[in-house]
Amino acid sequence: MKRLSVCLVAVLLCCMLAGCSFRSGSAGNDRRFMVTALGFSESGDNITVTAEIVTVNSESAKAEPSPQTLSYTANGITKALCGIANSLSRPMLLEHCGVIVIGTTLSAERLREIFDYCFKENRITLSAYMISTDDPTALLDGEPVSSVAVGYDIMGIIGQKSETGKIKFENRYFEIESRREKGERVFSMPYFARTEDGVTLDGSAVFDSDKFVIKAEISEEMK
């Protein structure tokens, strides 16, 4: 009797947990919006957040993951991200965000706000790469070359440079934040630019007291 009731509960649970599979129209429409990169730039008193989103449909094996870039300007990061989320039919998945793009025009206060936001937002991994560029929207809003998204292209470039030993960036979020916490004022992150061939490493952006100060050139060999 006991075994029978356990089996019954197990069967019931299986049916209930798989319930959404029987909903009409759900098959073939299991779309997920994975954020691969987030860009931040300043527009007057407001902040513009750009999200590169890859749409994955796990129910339809034939559908290729497709990237799109969405931007929203608001007076705070949370509001801007809500603005982007509202234009999507399902919640964004920030867990796969691999790159945080910092605009060179950002003020020190805004950059601190971004650091604080990334710290508090559990969904953003602490190992996300931080890079800099003049216009984050323009950088992310282009065709990816070597992967499904520009964000992952950038991660690939950084990974490759580190593996070949050409240049060692310590530009993951926790590495920069750790230095800031220890009171170090100066830190740097790779500077990327968009060219006809996609995104390229174009230098190193130096920040002092959370404000971009200069773009340091790196040798052709390192590029």
Add this chain to the structure above:
Amino acid sequence: MTAEPTYNKHLVGLTAFFILGDAIISLPVAESGGASLLGFLVAALAAVAIFFAAVPIANCLLLGKGRARLLSAPLLLAAAVYAFYNAGLSLIKYTDFVSRVLLPETPRFFIAALFIFIAAYLASRRQEVILKLSLIFIVAAAVTVVLFFLLSVKDYNAENIAIKKLPDLMELFSGAKPYIFKISLPALLIPVYSTLFTGESRIRAPFFGLLTGLGVTALCLLESLLLFGAPLAKRLAFPLAAAVSTVTVGQLFSRMDGIVYCLFFAAALIKTAVCMKLAFFALSKAKSQP
């Protein structure tokens, strides 16, 4: 004829989990000031000292005869209260973790109720159940912690734990204080549990368990400190989970936090269940004392 099982290995696992408990979720603690690592070392030594001080007291009062037995009721009562307090701490810490990371939109009350139900169920089972679970989980926990520690080696910054200036006594004490509450004082309950449930004086197994627990906790603390540095690690609500989230193996395994979430659950569950069991057993024993 088969020999009666001694459950020594199991007791090692249970004691180790008792030390890991909620400490693994929150170490290093924000209140430890500038002496995080040294504070932990002092607290670890204090845990060993407290354990050895508690063993003869527990043996004398719980196994002794005559007058000594008269004093066992207050000891059991105190142990029950402290065990309940520790169960509460574990519950609060784990509930906080789940409500902030895993189920942010679920009411905290619901999470706590579910956790209490599972812990109470486990506590109500025979002692062998919790002992066997502890042995299985401690092996998995130790392997997991060592594996993640090694996987993070490439990102460690030795400067993060370099001691540039030795702290004075006051600094050291204030650094050690939060760790003493988290890992040293709970060592008081280990001899009481061991004596109550085995009915004999055992030192080796609980002591090795204590050392294992302290060792695994130290690895978790070191990982967070080496990776983030003390100032950032102390700001993080769940440093070990954050440290594990930075580990990537190839392109496929980029978020392995889930493994450490299971470890948090096992540690908090076993500590809460053991505390509940100990509290109830101590109270019933105290009631039956002359």
